[in-house]
Amino acid sequence: MSEVPPADVPKPLARVRGEPLLEPPQDLFIPPDALEVFLEAFEGPLDLLLYLIRRQNLDILDIPIAEITRQYMRYVALMKALRLELAAEYLVMAAMLAEIKSRMLLPRPVEEDDEEDPRAELVRRLQEYERIKVVAEALGELPRVGRELWPARVAVPEGTGEAPAPKVTLQDLLAAMAAVLGRAELNRHHCIQREPLSVRARMGEVLAALRPDRFTEFTRLFDPAEGRGGVVVTFLAILELLKEGLIELIQNEPFGPIHVKKSA
Amino acid sequence: MTRDDIAKVLEAALMASDRPLSLDALRRLFDEPAPARDELCAALEGLREAYAERAVELVEVASGYRFQVRRPWAARVARLWEEKPPRYSRALLETLALIAYRQPITRGEIEEIRGVAVSSQIMRTLLERGWVRVVGHREVPGRPALYATTRAFLDHFGLARLEELPPLPEVKDLEQLETRLAEVVEPRETAPQALEEARDATA
Amino acid sequence: MTRDDIAKVLEAALMASDRPLSLDALRRLFDEPAPARDELCAALEGLREAYAERAVELVEVASGYRFQVRRPWAARVARLWEEKPPRYSRALLETLALIAYRQPITRGEIEEIRGVAVSSQIMRTLLERGWVRVVGHREVPGRPALYATTRAFLDHFGLARLEELPPLPEVKDLEQLETRLAEVVEPRETAPQALEEARDATA
Numbered sequence: 203m204s205e206v207p208p209a210d211v212p213k214p215l216a217r218v219r220g221e222p223l224l225e226p227p228q229d230l231f232i233p234p235d236a237l238e239v240f241l242e243a244f245e246g247p248l249d250l251l252l253y254l255i256r257r258q259n260l261d262i263l264d265i266p267i268a269e270i271t272r273q274y275m276r277y278v279a280l281m282k283a284l285r286l287e288l289a290a291e292y293l294v295m296a297a298m299l300a301e302i303k304s305r306m307l308l309p310r311p312v313e314e315d316d317e318e319d320p321r322a323e324l325v326r327r328l329q330e331y332e333r334i335k336v337v338a339e340a341l342g343e344l345p346r347v348g349r350e351l352w353p354a355r356v357a358v359p360e361g362t363g364e365a366p367a368p369k370v371t372l373q374d375l376l377a378a379m380a381a382v383l384g385r386a387e388l389n390r391h392h393c394i395q396r397e398p399l400s401v402r403a404r405m406g407e408v409l410a411a412l413r414p415d416r417f418t419e420f421t422r423l424f425d426p427a428e429g430r431g432g433v434v435v436t437f438l439a440i441l442e443l444l445k446e447g448l449i450e451l452i453q454n455e456p457f458g459p460i461h462v463k464k465s466a
Numbered sequence: 467m468t469r470d471d472i473a474k475v476l477e478a479a480l481m482a483s484d485r486p487l488s489l490d491a492l493r494r495l496f497d498e499p500a501p502a503r504d505e506l507c508a509a510l511e512g513l514r515e516a517y518a519e520r521a522v523e524l525v526e527v528a529s530g531y532r533f534q535v536r537r538p539w540a541a542r543v544a545r546l547w548e549e550k551p552p553r554y555s556r557a558l559l560e561t562l563a564l565i566a567y568r569q570p571i572t573r574g575e576i577e578e579i580r581g582v583a584v585s586s587q588i589m590r591t592l593l594e595r596g597w598v599r600v601v602g603h604r605e606v607p608g609r610p611a612l613y614a615t616t617r618a619f620l621d622h623f624g625l626a627r628l629e630e631l632p633p634l635p636e637v638k639d640l641e642q643l644e645t646r647l648a649e650v651v652e653p654r655e656t657a658p659q660a661l662e663e664a665r666d667a668t669a
Numbered sequence: 670m671t672r673d674d675i676a677k678v679l680e681a682a683l684m685a686s687d688r689p690l691s692l693d694a695l696r697r698l699f700d701e702p703a704p705a706r707d708e709l710c711a712a713l714e715g716l717r718e719a720y721a722e723r724a725v726e727l728v729e730v731a732s733g734y735r736f737q738v739r740r741p742w743a744a745r746v747a748r749l750w751e752e753k754p755p756r757y758s759r760a761l762l763e764t765l766a767l768i769a770y771r772q773p774i775t776r777g778e779i780e781e782i783r784g785v786a787v788s789s790q791i792m793r794t795l796l797e798r799g800w801v802r803v804v805g806h807r808e809v810p811g812r813p814a815l816y817a818t819t820r821a822f823l824d825h826f827g828l829a830r831l832e833e834l835p836p837l838p839e840v841k842d843l844e845q846l847e848t849r850l851a852e853v854v855e856p857r858e859t860a861p862q863a864l865e866e867a868r869d870a871t872a
Binding site for chain 1 (some may be wrong): 681684685688689713725728735736737738740743744745746747749754755756757759762763765766767770771782783784788789790797798825826834835837
């Protein structure tokens with residue numbers, strides 16, 4: 203973004219609301235080490251797009267698609283280069299922007315009004331998202347019980363009808379623990395998002411440990427020394443491989459050992 | 467029971483209760499025949515005035531009446547506890563806002579508007595806090611749950627009804643949109659360049 | 670800060686607190702230099718008079734000052750609990766269970782297992798009930814507090830020691846999975862070996 207417009211007669215790069223735009227926006231560079239933090243600040247592709255638009259004081263209705271797309275792609279490329287876990291939604295949006303851009307290059311028949319401007323759908327989504335973003339912020343500013351709102355909690359003198367302390371039995375406790383563990387079981391894949399272990403990498407390892415001509419015992423694929431996280435990742439990798447038809451599972455009798463082999 | 471006694475019972479109960487009390491709940495504090503609703507309302511109004519000069523005030527929230535600390539003194543009270551409850555994440559607030567302003571709404575619809583997946587943790591947090599509940603199912607394949615906000619949600623934010631939520635910004639006229647879009651001059655660029663970028667993006 | 674402001678801060682704090690507040694605790698509500706003790710006492714005396722005609726009164730108990738319902742109205746208030754006996758939320762019970770079975774444990778670890786944020790209110794209730802205490806800090810960034818159960822917790826449940834907690838029910842608990850796996854793959858070399866080979870192969 204260092205090009206300088208010719209000194210004599212500056213040729214506008216674009217017109218924004220009828221005003222000539224002489225210089226490219228200056229605020230597009232972000233140091234790479236700040237990018238990770240920066241990306242966490244975004245709630246998704248729409249949020250990133252809104253940011254790009256707002257940074258240039260543009261109206262949503264006036265998006266220069268070509269320029270915004272270029273900027274958006276630059277972020278996506280950076281994210282890829284830094285191998286940040288890029289949510290699929292960012293790529294979907296990239297594809298959508300690219301499509302809009304290419305459609306806008308096609309000459310549009312003047313009389314045919316029924317075909318919508320390719321930007322319209324995007325603008326509608328941006329606008330709807332922005333409205334929610336605004337009220338979400340306002341909601342975050344509202345006073346809350348325990349922060350700015352303090353209901354009165356006045357005591358009742360002893361022996362006259364004070365609130366009894368809630369009773370808890372051992373059964374309650376046990377049931378609560380069972381519920382937690384039962385749910386933790388269901389939510390395992392959420393916990394491992396933070397683990398440094400990748401399911402993809404483990405899929406490769408599991409696959410490499412298997413042969414198409416011989417069955418391996420299921421339990422041999424797990425290394426208890428890796429702890430809970432490792433066992434879960436291996437398990438997910440096996441499920442994923444199974445789903446993709448890359449391996450086969452066999453169990454000859456109920457409760458019998460499970461065997462795995464690579465699909466032929 | 468005199469008028470003043472009625473007011474005293476209400477005052478004592480509202481001060482001691484750990485949740486807001488509705489008119490019905492307040493009526494049940496009395497033996498039959500309990501005071502009529504308008505008697506209760508008059509007594510509540512009297513209480514509100516009696517506390518005009520105090521550090522607490524009688525307010526109405528979604529599920530009833532409660533005494534709470536007046537705002538100017540609230541920050542001081544927060545010092546009683548070491549930790550301040552954290553601010554909510556933007557993801558949680560946006561999800562909550564969509565449920566509040568677009569209820570009833572499915573998780574899929576929330577994801578569509580936000581453009582990203584909604585984490586199960588957020589939905590669980592909202593359900594567990596009792597701010598959101600399932601009010602039915604959309605009759606489409608998969609019968610996804612429809613979410614709506616609860617009175618507890620309004621209570622928590624000190625509101626009596628949904629209309630008291632901050633207003634949604636107005637939508638810009640979509641009919642204008644096409645004309646406005648047509649006016650925007652795209653910077654000139656060559657077709658091959660654009661296509662290349664498009665290819666990069668989708669690669 | 671004016672005399673009236675001091676009184677208002679005390680009033681607000683005493684109303685919002687669910688335990689009595691000592692003079693020291695009340696002093697900490699103010700920036701340094703905090704009002705002297707006799708200023709606080711004078712303000713408290715003023716409050717006592719201001720509430721002379723109300724259904725609640727300011728009293729001094731062993732551990733400090735508190736507002737409480739005046740005796741004639743207390744029995745009436747008790748009807749609130751008859752109608753709706755206080756109960757702990759599922760969130761609180763699950764948090765307590767995790768502290769009991771997995772102690773010492775940090776709040777973050779509880780949140781990770783439950784998949785939901787634990788509210789400060791819950792921790793406060795458990796600490797105030799005297800069932801849970803901080804036994805140390807985990808030596809990681811932020812030095813989060815480690816929670817464990819107390820003697821009073823065991824007493825409430827009629828247990829002599831923690832080992833008497835009932836064994837966990839048949840849950841397909843991951844830890845069980847781990848132990849079972851360890852049993853199945855007893856010949857130590859097998860499982861790690863298979864993975865090691867695999868890792869070499871993909872390296």
